[in-house]
Amino acid sequence: MISDKQGRYSFPGNRFGAGSLQTKRFGPWGTILDGAGVADLVAQKTITADLKLRKAKNIVPQLTNAEWMLSVPGTEDQKATLLNCVGCHTLERIVRSTHDADEFTQVIYRMMGYAQVSQPI
Numbered sequence: 001m002i003s004d005k006q007g008r009y010s011f012p013g014n015r016f017g018a019g020s021l022q023t024k025r026f027g028p029w030g031t032i033l034d035g036a037g038v039a040d041l042v043a044q045k046t047i048t049a050d051l052k053l054r055k056a057k058n059i060v061p062q063l064t065n066a067e068w069m070l071s072v073p074g075t076e077d078q079k080a081t082l083l084n085c086v087g088c089h090t091l092e093r094i095v096r097s098t099h100d101a102d103e104f105t106q107v108i109y110r111m112m113g114y115a116q117v118s119q120p121i
Contacts, residue, residue: 030055030056030062031053031054031056032054032055032056033051033052033053034052034053034054035052060096063092065086065090065091068090068091068092068095071095072095082094085111087116087117088111088114088117088119
């Protein structure tokens with residue numbers, strides 16, 4: 001959901017029914033929602049919610065796989081091997097890992113045997 005220049009946002013009425021809507025945790029890149037961010041929806045009624053944002057202390061959870069890829073050292077060919085990983089988990093899991101090279105070799109060998117789109121649970 002994206003807001004207009006005045007910070008207002010809207011969505012089609014058929015997307016959500018009456019009830020409680022909790023906003024996402026993050027605001028625009030580099031910010032985080034300060035508070036609950038909950039709005040009570042009523043059918044056919046306009047509602048407002050005053051959402052307050054603050055600067056994020058840690059932007060790591062907001063980074064996309066593309067941004068992680070840009071931050072990884074190496075050539076484009078070297079980084080391309082990481083694309084095999086994003087079908088099951090984000091690159092954050094790899095970049096923040098504490099494995100050394102030998103441990104990573106074992107992990108990669110094991111993961112190559114997993115089905116595509118497996119989940120890391």
